[in-house]
Amino acid sequence: MRHIISILIENEAGALSRVAGLFSARAYNIESLTVAPTEDPTLSRMTIVTDGTDRVVEQITKQLNKLIDVVKLLDLSEGPHIEREMMLIKVKASTMAQREDVKRLSDIFRGNIIDVTPTTFTIELTGSGKKTDSFIEALAEHKIIETVRSGVSGIARGEKCLQV
Amino acid sequence: MELSGAEILVRCLKDEGVEFLFGYPGGSVLHIYDALYRQDDVNHILVRHEQAATHAADGYARATGKPGVVLVTSGPGATNAVTGIATAYMDSIPMVVITGQVPSAVIGTDAFQEVDSVGITRPCVKHNFLVKDVTKLAETIKKAFYVATTGRPGPVVVDVPKDMTDPAIKIPYHYPDKITMRSYQPIVKGHSGQIKRAVDLLLTAKKPMIYCGGGAVLGNASEELRTFVRHLGYPFTSTLMGLGAFPASDKLNIGMLGMHGTYEANMAMHGCDVLIAVGARFDDRVTGKIAEFCPDAKIIHIDIDPSSISKTITVDVPIVGDVSGVLQEMNHLLKTGKKEPQKKALAAWWKTIHSWQATNCMNFDRESDQIKPQHAIELLHEITEGDAYITSDVGQHQMWAAQYYGFEKPKRWINSGGLGTMGFGLPAAMGVQLAYPDAIVACVTGEGSIQMCIQELSTCLQYGLPIKIISLNNRYLGMVRQWQEFFYENRYSSSYMESLPDFVKLAESYGHVGIRIEDPKDLKAELERGFAMKDRLVFFDIMTDQTENVYPMIQAGKGHNQMHLSPHGDDLPQDPEEELS
Numbered sequence: 062m063r064h065i066i067s068i069l070i071e072n073e074a075g076a077l078s079r080v081a082g083l084f085s086a087r088a089y090n091i092e093s094l095t096v097a098p099t100e101d102p103t104l105s106r107m108t109i110v111t112d113g114t115d116r117v118v119e120q121i122t123k124q125l126n127k128l129i130d131v132v133k134l135l136d137l138s139e140g141p142h143i144e145r146e147m148m149l150i151k152v153k154a155s156t157m158a159q160r161e162d163v164k165r166l167s168d169i170f171r172g173n174i175i176d177v178t179p180t181t182f183t184i185e186l187t188g189s190g191k192k193t194d195s196f197i198e199a200l201a202e203h204k205i206i207e208t209v210r211s212g213v214s215g216i217a218r219g220e221k222c223l224q225v
Numbered sequence: 226m227e228l229s230g231a232e233i234l235v236r237c238l239k240d241e242g243v244e245f246l247f248g249y250p251g252g253s254v255l256h257i258y259d260a261l262y263r264q265d266d267v268n269h270i271l272v273r274h275e276q277a278a279t280h281a282a283d284g285y286a287r288a289t290g291k292p293g294v295v296l297v298t299s300g301p302g303a304t305n306a307v308t309g310i311a312t313a314y315m316d317s318i319p320m321v322v323i324t325g326q327v328p329s330a331v332i333g334t335d336a337f338q339e340v341d342s343v344g345i346t347r348p349c350v351k352h353n354f355l356v357k358d359v360t361k362l363a364e365t366i367k368k369a370f371y372v373a374t375t376g377r378p379g380p381v382v383v384d385v386p387k388d389m390t391d392p393a394i395k396i397p398y399h400y401p402d403k404i405t406m407r408s409y410q411p412i413v414k415g416h417s418g419q420i421k422r423a424v425d426l427l428l429t430a431k432k433p434m435i436y437c438g439g440g441a442v443l444g445n446a447s448e449e450l451r452t453f454v455r456h457l458g459y460p461f462t463s464t465l466m467g468l469g470a471f472p473a474s475d476k477l478n479i480g481m482l483g484m485h486g487t488y489e490a491n492m493a494m495h496g497c498d499v500l501i502a503v504g505a506r507f508d509d510r511v512t513g514k515i516a517e518f519c520p521d522a523k524i525i526h527i528d529i530d531p532s533s534i535s536k537t538i539t540v541d542v543p544i545v546g547d548v549s550g551v552l553q554e555m556n557h558l559l560k561t562g563k564k565e566p567q568k569k570a571l572a573a574w575w576k577t578i579h580s581w582q583a584t585n586c587m588n589f590d591r592e593s594d595q596i597k598p599q600h601a602i603e604l605l606h607e608i609t610e611g612d613a614y615i616t617s618d619v620g621q622h623q624m625w626a627a628q629y630y631g632f633e634k635p636k637r638w639i640n641s642g643g644l645g646t647m648g649f650g651l652p653a654a655m656g657v658q659l660a661y662p663d664a665i666v667a668c669v670t671g672e673g674s675i676q677m678c679i680q681e682l683s684t685c686l687q688y689g690l691p692i693k694i695i696s697l698n699n700r701y702l703g704m705v706r707q708w709q710e711f712f713y714e715n716r717y718s719s720s721y722m723e724s725l726p727d728f729v730k731l732a733e734s735y736g737h738v739g740i741r742i743e744d745p746k747d748l749k750a751e752l753e754r755g756f757a758m759k760d761r762l763v764f765f766d767i768m769t770d771q772t773e774n775v776y777p778m779i780q781a782g783k784g785h786n787q788m789h790l791s792p793h794g795d796d797l798p799q800d801p802e803e804e805l806s
Contacts, residue, residue, distance in 0.1 A: 071408055074355070075343060086348050116535070123532035129352040129372060132408040225407060 063092070064118050065137040065144055065215045067223050068107040071130040072098055076105065079128050089113065089121050093146075093190075093212035104132065104225065108214050110190070133223055141218040147211040148186045148193045153204035155180040163203060170196045181206060189213075228398045230359040231260035231390035234323065237366040239266040240400040243294050245285060245659055246270065247278040251298025252338060253325025256390035270659065270688060273680040275302050277652035279309020280678070283318050284653030287639045288614055289660045290445065292319040292373050299325045300338030303384075304345065308646060310380045311349035315643025316466065317443060319378035321369045322346075326386040329357065342384045351379030359389045360396055367404045376411025377530040378443060415527065415546025415554065423501070423525045423542045424558045430499035431570035433459040434519075436482065436511075439466030439642065440504020440528060440548050442635045446470065449552035450503065456559050457566055460578055462490040464505050466642040469632035479578060480587075483511040484779050485624045488586035488794075491777070491785040493578055494519055501525040504548040507538045508643070509781070517784030527551045580798040586777050587628060588793045595770040596745045598622065598697045602629035604749050605667060605695060608756050613665040614639065614657045618650035618674030621703035622695075624775045626669040648677030651694065655681060658690040665693070665756070672698040672722055672766075682735035685762050693756060694764045696728060699771045707774045711789070732764035741766045 070076050077096055084091045092110040099106045111121060118136070126134050137144070154160045160182070167174055167184045170192065176183035186196055190213050197208065217223070228236060234257055238246060247270045250258045261269050272278045275297045282293025293313075297306045303324040313320045324346075327336040343355050352372050354365050362385075369381040427433065435457075441450055447470050454461050454477055461471055462482040471478055480487035482494055494500070500522040505511070512518045518538055526533075526540040527548055534543040544551055589599045602625050605613075615630055616639040617623040623640055632638045639657060641649040654668040675696050685692060697703075705720040729739030738761050742751045748767070755763035776791035790797075 075347075078344070079347060082347055116539070120532065120536060123534075127530070127532050129406070129409050 062115070062118070063110065063112050063138070065142065065213060066109045066111065066122060066125065067135045067137055067215055068109065068125060069099070069132045069134075069223055069225060070105050070107055071132065072103050072105040073130060076130045077107075079130060080107065080109070080125065083124055083128065087120075087124060089117065093210075095212040095214055101225075106223075108212070110213050132225055135217065135223045137215045137217055140221060142215055143218060144189050144213050144215040145187055146190050146193050146213045148196070149183060149209040150186065150197070150200070151181055151183045151206040152200060153180065153206060154182040159203060163200070166196070166199050170199070172196070226398050227395040229256070229260070229390065229392045229395050230362055230385075231256040231392060233359075233362050233396075233398050234366065234385065234390065235260045235264060235267060236398060237363050237400055238294060239264070241366070241370050242291075243267050245656075246294050246296050247272055247281045247285075247656070248296035249275050249278055249298065249302060251302050251325060253299035253327060253387045254296060254390075256387065256392055257296065257323075257325070257385075259392070269296075270655070270684070272652065272684050274678065275305035276308050276648065277655075277678050277681045277684065279306045279320070279322065280312065280646075280649050280652035281656035281659075282320055283309060283313045283649075284616060284639055284656030285660050286313070286318050286320055286656070287653070288636050288657040290636065292321055292370060293656065295320065295322040297322070297324055298338065299327055299342065300340045302338075303340055303342040307346060307349065310346055310382065312641050312644045312646040312649060313380040314349045314351070316439060316641065317378050318380065319373040320380040321366075321373050322380060322382045324382060324384050326355070326384045328388040329386045330388070332386065342382065346382045349380075350382050353382035353384065355384045356386065356389050359394060362389060363398065363400050364404070367401050368406065371404050371406070372409060411529070412531070412545050413529075413547045413550065415544045415551035417554065419542060419544045420551060420554050421558060423544060424555055424562070425564075426499055426523055426525060426542060427457065427501060428564045428566060430459070431567055432496055432498040432574045433457070433571070434493055434497035434500045434522070435459050435461045435503065436464070436494065436500055436505055437461065437467040437470050437503040438464040438505025441467055441470040444504055444529065444548040445635075446504065446549035446552055447635045449549050449556060452556050453552050453559070456556065458571065459566070460493055460575070462486070462494065464508070464511055464642075465627055465640070467505065468627060468638045469635040472633045473631040474633060479582065481627060484513070484781070485628065485775050485777065488584050488777050488788060488790060489578055489581035491779065491788060492581045495785040496577070497522045499523050499525070501527070502540070503527050503552070504529075506533045507536065509537070512538060513779050514782055514784045583795060584790070584797055585795045586790055588791060588795070589773075590793050593770060594745065596742065596748055596767055598625050598699070598769045598773055599629050600745065601695065601697060601748060601767055601769065602626055602669065604752055605669070606630050608749075608752050609665050609667065613637070613667050614654075614661065616640065616650045616653040616657060616666070616668045618668075618670040618677075619645045619647045620671055620674060621699075621707065621773075621775050622669050622671045622674070622697040625697070647674040650674060651678050651681050651692070654692045655684060655688070655690055658692055659688065667693040667695055669695045669697070671703060672696055672700065672725055672728070673702045679731070682732065682737060682762070686736045689760070690762060691758070691760050692762050694762070696764065696766050697769045698725075698728070698766055699769045699773070700725065701771055704775070710774070711778075712780070728764055728766040732762070737762040737764055739764045739766060741768070743768045
């Protein structure tokens, strides 16, 4: 099953490599990993999307907690939560028909066209991992020039939070 | 008081109560060595190879319970130390390793003797630090000791760039008494509700089993463990790492379990209905085939490390906490509670176990005209009155030492169980002998393993360490040979040791005593003669039966009830399964 694990980690050099090293050393899957500092500059927040049986995911959370730099951890998938990913996608759009169709699809998915040239559109799209996947599928008849995805960020709904 | 970084580092070690610093100098740590030269509080022990520095510190830590401390230079100094760091990591041994590093300004430029020590050691340390600011040096050393010695212990590396120890830069010195880290707060006390559940379950057992690991030794739980086992009267088995936590001579102790465990211990594991694991981690050498591990048992597991619980074997009652504290609470509940163990069922269970014991699985050919390695270990026990510190290397000799020495006390059996590091025994014995100068310290080894750190004979001479080296010389890498005999149709690929040195002359050339023993009739007298030389290192080169195997043996991936047994044991019970039911 797919899990989204949120971590507060000391904002120190090498903290990211400890997490990445743990996943490779213990052969855990990693779908995406994002990390950036929080409002407290001594802490970074990391979101890891992983996939595994309950037993494996339990080990993943325990092993992550065991890392000395990890301050707190929350498996967002255990409760209601929101996940978002940002995607930048550059699509070939040189004919009138192409330009209209790409614009229409972008509107349907609530994307923003943020760069326009005579032959290309670049679209910014935010949503769950599923939504960004669907948008790529929807563009099947068009030529995608490049795709950049931020990886998933997540947060729990309501009062539940991950803080020190 | 204003000190340089180098002086601060040495002063921190003094304030931490460090007796011995095992190390080897080099360019990046010269400032530190200069600071060491100008003080007498911390004794530096100069080894002959950095691997030995880590093993010696490790041996010191295992015997004393105090952290072992190491100082090595950057680059090859650090990489040579890695094997010893990984050895300590696998067995959860508290250790602080200070590695020199090239000056901050040239880090990342492939400078002379530069290696990414923090990166290389990351997978085999509990934690590591790179010191970037000399004003944080003392605090970092404090954190290193704190992390290494609390929770589940382990090695911590502190990488110190040369400019952090610059004698020209002096800053005020303050060593914190206490430190707290928001990201590291190990759980110590077990959950009382879980402890009660565990005790209730234990008392329902008809075929109980107590399985104890190295955590009971590291956690100083022997006393509580003795009370616990004797109160219940349940059969007790130990892992390789747990030997000595409970006396080998106690009738409740049915021997080691696992790949080379006793027939009775493995059969009892297979047949038990309630298993309590005390500071053990269900290692693959213990469990054999996971799917066939204790098929009928409800399992209770006490461990200080939450990630050890349900890692390979799913347990029914997990208890995260310090083993000694948890056992103390259990003992209290057992003493004050009204419920008693199931006496009748327990008597029947013991009867079955005694029938397994009757197979005499540890017997060997006592009439042989060759020296049997098992006999050598039995004599070692006799001559040292079972009271020695025994270190070992890795292989057949390690298993024989574990099986035949009979450890009565914790922290006496010092071996590399997790990583299985050949070359561990001699340097580990140095650490033990330094800690306990008057104790008998023996290193059980083989002609293969001893050659992996043989250079330390020189260190032993320098510090006058009267270690007794028991080298069971069978001219084979015995454990490899055994597997090749069993599983590779006697194709002895690279397991024969050719061109061996004359170990007696070798020992003599290092200034020690060498004794070769070839005839079983001489074995006892020669061992006694060597052990009588209390202030000398004696190297016993004992020529043993080349084809002797370690029995019993469970092939990797097989269940506990599928053992290869020694041809010298007695008959199996008629129908063990029937007696079980």
